[in-house]
Amino acid sequence: MNTDTPAADTGQPCAAVRRGRPRSEAAEQAIFTAVVDLMSAGTAMSELTIEGIAAAAGVGKATIYRRWPNKEALLVDVVGKLEAPMPEPTGQGARADLIATIDHMRRRGLAKRTRWVLKAALGQLHTLPELHNAYRERVIKPRREAALDVVRRAVAEGVLRDDLDVDLLGDLLMGPILYRSILWDDSDLEDPELARTMVDSLLGGLAPR
Structure with a gap:
């Protein structure tokens, strides 16, 4: 699976580690909505990428990586929120x-x-x-x-x-x-x-x- 993990990844594949700047609820909601919209359009979980999610959410990749270490951690949060x-x-x-x-x-x-x-x-x-x-x-x-x-x-x-x-x-x-x-x-x-x-x-x- 393509995890889209940057070089600075901690190596913990699915731990939802929060780090960096304070959370922006608006940014998080945009990211969650982007994942749901992409899946609603027929994109499989295995085909989702951090780049694609960031583009759909209107945020930079760094905004996602400040909240989740990789795609897997993000997707677990999204499914849990559903x-x-x-x-x-x-x-x-x-x-x-x-x-x-x-x-x-x-x-x-x-x-x-x-x-x-x-x-x-x-x-x-x-x-x-x-x-x-x-x-x-x-x-x-x-x-x-x-x-x-x-x-x-x-x-x-x-x-x-x-x-x-x-x-x-x-x-x-x-x-x-x-x-x-x-x-x-x-x-x-x-x-x-x-x-x-x-x-x-x-x-x-x-x-x-």
Whole structure:
């Protein structure tokens, strides 16, 4: 893959190192928009270059390199920004937080189907191992940990059994919606009550004995 990395690169291929002058939000937004527009026009991630992104954003290459050490780090940030952030705690208890978390995954599945750029980006990540690994470390793992924190709170509140491994509980709770939204592309995700139905159905088997 062409990383378009300058000679002064630190050698850390996907670390989003911020350095140099203070960030310009307008410049960053222009860069993000340029990447999305280029991909919307059919440019594959592997074909994107720092030169092309800078030209489309109306900034110099140095402006990009002050914020990201290379193309991979930039693209991970762009894909992460395309996705909605994890929901904040509802303040209504662990059951409501579980429903909010699973509903977030339902809406993410819908976005992947309806937003071509997000679908293309997530699909192309699997063909770019270095970029895919960086995305897993910086985007997927923190989101999984946030979901497991909800599971831990549910155990602490007595909503879920405390005799099962937290990772297993997370897989049992999150697995069905991930199956529907990722593996079963034509499943019904439109129902706004789907998350509530899933959680309440699972709690019947996972509630404390």
